[in-house]
Amino acid sequence: MSENEKYAGLKLENQLCFPLYACSKEIIRKYKPYLDEIDLTYTQYIAMMVMWERKEVNVKTLGESLYLDSGTLTPVLKKLESKGYITRKRSEQDERNLVVTITEKGEALKDKATCVPGKIGSCVNLNADEAKILYDLLYKIINSMK
Amino acid sequence: MSENEKYAGLKLENQLCFPLYACSKEIIRKYKPYLDEIDLTYTQYIAMMVMWERKEVNVKTLGESLYLDSGTLTPVLKKLESKGYITRKRSEQDERNLVVTITEKGEALKDKATCVPGKIGSCVNLNADEAKILYDLLYKIINSMK
DNA sequence: TAGCTTAAAATAGTGTACAATTTAATAGTG
DNA sequence: CACTATTAAATTGTACACTATTTTAAGCTA
Numbered sequence: 001m002s003e004n005e006k007y008a009g010l011k012l013e014n015q016l017c018f019p020l021y022a023c024s025k026e027i028i029r030k031y032k033p034y035l036d037e038i039d040l041t042y043t044q045y046i047a048m049m050v051m052w053e054r055k056e057v058n059v060k061t062l063g064e065s066l067y068l069d070s071g072t073l074t075p076v077l078k079k080l081e082s083k084g085y086i087t088r089k090r091s092e093q094d095e096r097n098l099v100v101t102i103t104e105k106g107e108a109l110k111d112k113a114t115c116v117p118g119k120i121g122s123c124v125n126l127n128a129d130e131a132k133i134l135y136d137l138l139y140k141i142i143n144s145m146k
Numbered sequence: 147m148s149e150n151e152k153y154a155g156l157k158l159e160n161q162l163c164f165p166l167y168a169c170s171k172e173i174i175r176k177y178k179p180y181l182d183e184i185d186l187t188y189t190q191y192i193a194m195m196v197m198w199e200r201k202e203v204n205v206k207t208l209g210e211s212l213y214l215d216s217g218t219l220t221p222v223l224k225k226l227e228s229k230g231y232i233t234r235k236r237s238e239q240d241e242r243n244l245v246v247t248i249t250e251k252g253e254a255l256k257d258k259a260t261c262v263p264g265k266i267g268s269c270v271n272l273n274a275d276e277a278k279i280l281y282d283l284l285y286k287i288i289n290s291m292k
Numbered sequence: 293t294a295g296c297t298t299a300a301a302a303t304a305g306t307g308t309a310c311a312a313t314t315t316a317a318t319a320g321t322g
Numbered sequence: 323c324a325c326t327a328t329t330a331a332a333t334t335g336t337a338c339a340c341t342a343t344t345t346t347a348a349g350c351t352a
Contacts, residue, residue: 006260007198009262009264009267010195010259010260010262010263011195011199012192012196012199012211012212015195016173016267016277016281017170017173017266018192019281019285020166020170020173021170021174022212022288023166023170023284023287023288024163024166024169024170025170025213025310026213026288027162027163028163028167029310030291031163032310032311041336041337042167042338043338043339046164046167049156049157049158053157053158059302060301065158066158067172068338068339068340069301069341070301070302070303071302071339071340071341071342072338072339072340073301074303075337076337090301094299094347095300096299096346096347096348097299097300097347098302113156114155114156116155116156117156117160117161120163121155121162123291124287124290124291125287125290126283126286126287130283131162133279134283134284135162137272137276137279137280138165138169138280139165140271140272140276141169141173141270142168142169142172144270144271145172145173145270145271171339171340175340178340178341187306187308189307189309204331205332206329206330214309214310215309215310215311215331216330216333217309217310217311217312217331217332218309220331220332221308222308225307236331240317240318240329241316241318241330242316242317242330242331243317243329243330244330
């Protein structure tokens with residue numbers, strides 16, 4: 001095997017993970033100006049997306065939805081609580097669980113956030129078919145790693 | 147427009163960015179045990195990949211390759227220097243530039259790292275065609291955002 | 293029911309990321 | 323040549339992200 005072949009896998013351009021990592025970061029960077037307008041970071045935004053759908057959820061379930069653990073979520077949720085978008089309270093049935101509940105202010109934020117996905121979509125240069133293919137491939141990877 | 151339509155874009159499952167973000171994180175997590183063996187974090191690993199290719203590079207160029215700025219790279223490079231894989235030295239032609247150079251120990255690490263891409267590849271459940279399609283779509287997005 | 297195990301969050305510690313600012317060096321211009 | 327503008331890293335401050343550990347609560351069993 002030549003030197004080139006031996007080390008081919010170690011080139012950035014031959015990696016699949018690197019463009020995933022770079023693409024993810026760059027799109028999140030694109031979100032920033034729009035999320036700044038509603039005073040959310042990207043992590044806070046995806047946490048709110050779950051809250052807008054579920055209204056009430058414990059930290060474990062939220063973490064499973066977002067692929068994040070309590071080490072990451074605890075400070076994020078405390079921040080969202082301090083902004084008045086959610087409340088945090090131990091479950092009465094099982095006090096190990098912390099129940100996160102959306103507030104009215106949190107619900108109201110949803111209307112301000114509706115424009116965000118479209119604005120991002122318009123700066124990602126893929127047509128609907130390509131986006132669907134990409135989406136399916138990403139979930140194929142994610143689901144195969146569970 | 148119905149409530150459902152109005153808010154459809156705000157569901158995690160309808161976002162393209164979220165699976166990108168999740169997929170990137172989960173694959174990087176898969177790297178960890180293999181990178182632990184050679185005592186590198188993922189960021190240190192991709193920085194070393196550039197060094198293995200280029201031998202010598204300044205921080206700005208390295209940052210353009212990795213989509214990272216000096217704020218992120220400075221501590222990463224100091225760490226790699228402390229591990230003996232690179233040296234950091236101001237350019238004599240233009241002292242604003244910091245020249246990063248790979249050491250012999252850094253070169254030697256390349257051999258230990260050759261097995262990493264294959265091990266990751268085998269836990270990403272895509273065939274060669276799918277991987278190629280994904281790769282091309284990711285770079286299409288990345289390049290369209292420049 | 294006391295003791296062991298499991299489970300859910302929180303905490304501690306390390307390492308990115310990134311925006312904004314600062315510092316130092318170089319380039320460009322009247 | 324002095325002055326201004328630009329450039330490259332480093333620094334500062336905030337916010338994740340993750341591993342490992344700790345704390346507290348609940349379930350389980352001899």
